[in-house]
Amino acid sequence: MRQSNILIAQGGGPTAVINQSMVGIILEAKRHSQITSIYGALHGVTGIINQNFINLTLETDSNLERVALTPCSALGSTRDKPDLSYCREILKVLKAHDIDSFFYIGGNDSSDSLRIIANEAKKSAYPLRCIHIPKTIDNDLMINDHTPGFPSAAKFVANAFSGINQDNRALPGIYVGVVMGRDAGFLTAASTFGKTFEDDGPHLIYLPERDFELNNFLQDIKITYQKFGRCVIAVSEGIRNSQGIPIVTTPGSKLEKDAHGNVQLSGTGALADLLTNYIKTNLNVNRVRGDTFGYLQRSFLGCVSEIDQREAREVGAKAVEFAMSSYSDGSVTINRVNEYNIEYRLNKLEDIAGKTKKMPDFFISRSGNNITEPFRKYLEPLLGKPLPKTSRLEAPIVKKL
């Protein structure tokens, strides 16, 4: 049997369970006798062209189990978006180290890098298997029912809004919470999962899938505020107007672009401040507050879905099984069968690479500012243990004297 060296790398934004997938790959790889060495590239593709590898074959299982429980890419990540010549450099290094399977854990940008590398390998007739392992809190990968990292981030966002709703009941006013999600609103929609009572917030939800109109926004808030005397709003960082221009790109804002040409949406309070200022200017309300949840959503220690942990682990193990049982490249996807069972399948890289899944229409209410029951049913099994319920005092009112 041909001996095999494999390489693992992690790309893009970290998640709470991305190390589960890495550990899933390593532990499964250790079971295959033909795999001689398991290398890890530090900081994704950057680590490959710089030959910054560590020898994961020598990690103990017990340390791996501890790392699996630690949030964020233990190998380090990168925002580099390799072009053709970059990918050729990568291939050179893979050849030099006699690597025949490359496992890249990442989102749609990472899978696109993998697609280019796989093409280049084929052109040069180098026997390389390129396997993409899904990962993104945005939940925006094609074919996948959902992606590892999303359920844990969703749990964080739901817990956060459940608390925020209590805070807003105690000190009523208008609250805007900005949630991650450049192109897809799944994570913002998860904000509704901490609701216990009919009038609990978030009362309004704004997603990148629907055109955002400042005037409608204001009108929605007015109606909600009149009804409940308060209003909690969940807004996706990626909301855009009917021309597709992100709301956050107002004149004068100095927003960074990354190597993929994406405007920096996170790590700045710009959108929440813009929206709260707009509300303050246009509505006569005493208390208007905004928070941008930022990096806490993808890294918070101790807020993780057990389902997410398990699936992130399994999808890594499955990637090795697929690689060892076939010579195809591909992207491992998570598919839901029946009520809640999961099947892992190997798909063509082309079907995932560089593409973005959006929330389907039937998950979004007709008003465009809320979710539907099918979305609830979709998300519920992903979150693991039910969220703690909130409770209210039930005592009767005392007669005024």
Next chain:
Amino acid sequence: MRQSNILIAQGGGPTAVINQSMVGIILEAKRHSQITSIYGALHGVTGIINQNFINLTLETDSNLERVALTPCSALGSTRDKPDLSYCREILKVLKAHDIDSFFYIGGNDSSDSLRIIANEAKKSAYPLRCIHIPKTIDNDLMINDHTPGFPSAAKFVANAFSGINQDNRALPGIYVGVVMGRDAGFLTAASTFGKTFEDDGPHLIYLPERDFELNNFLQDIKITYQKFGRCVIAVSEGIRNSQGIPIVTTPGSKLEKDAHGNVQLSGTGALADLLTNYIKTNLNVNRVRGDTFGYLQRSFLGCVSEIDQREAREVGAKAVEFAMSSYSDGSVTINRVNEYNIEYRLNKLEDIAGKTKKMPDFFISRSGNNITEPFRKYLEPLLGKPLPKTSRLEAPIVKKL
């Protein structure tokens, strides 16, 4: 024995355990046969002048136990700061409802309101006991070793920075996290408790207790960045310059003031954006990000210290014991005796009201941008169960070819 009606209210910013104190009062009050009625005022002092009371005597113990686990003032809170005539209105209502004990759960502003009410009651020879129950995530009440709400918020901040540190290791750069705390840096200082390894962040901490100089800030970051290739910074929202002016009040910013004359520091990303822009402009670093933790710190569902829960409950119960065993007004304080034991004492309202405790000098490093070992020893017993540890890969480096 004289029959007694008591009133409970909650004031100021909510915490994760403020309902524990309310429930502590109610359950203890139910044990005293001379207490006929337990009223709750909705939204603090505002609820008193409007006679918005509920009859807490009729709450079941099991619902109270559920409410105790729910974050944020279940009775509702207020930012109203009563003046003399407002306090006289309050007294009128208390008299009308024959209330002889008023329990107000809040911070230094709430205790100051209580002080005025107690004085007015004495002047009119109305037999009223005014008892203040401490509560604030800022941990800034005099005499108290610490205040209920702080340990749970500290746990949230420590967990958040532990995850943020992992995120920053994965995608290195400069990260600024803005933490609540107008006048005292305790909560910001708690950000260090998620550190496992020597080079874990936060690497720098800026507190309201030390003058903030933008140039020194920049210099500190430069040194850290050169050392670690990254830098995680925890900044208190209340940092100010040597003239005592909050750094966030830059020209052109439209910051609100509340009824107490305090500038709005939370619910806006202004400070983080100001600091990250300053870093971007002055240092040649690729990745500069800032988050303002905002209201999540005091309300997040499911991140609570068991010690905090227990003490918040006990301090409420003690308030009733003190009220029933003496006719004094006062503020119940939490005092540490020996290694970690707690004693509750009744202090004069004047010693707490309107005053602010700051971090003592020996909790702050000489450099002014970090904490000391005594602070670690101070905070550790408050957080309850130890934080989850983070782990790193230990695999050796592979030789470059």
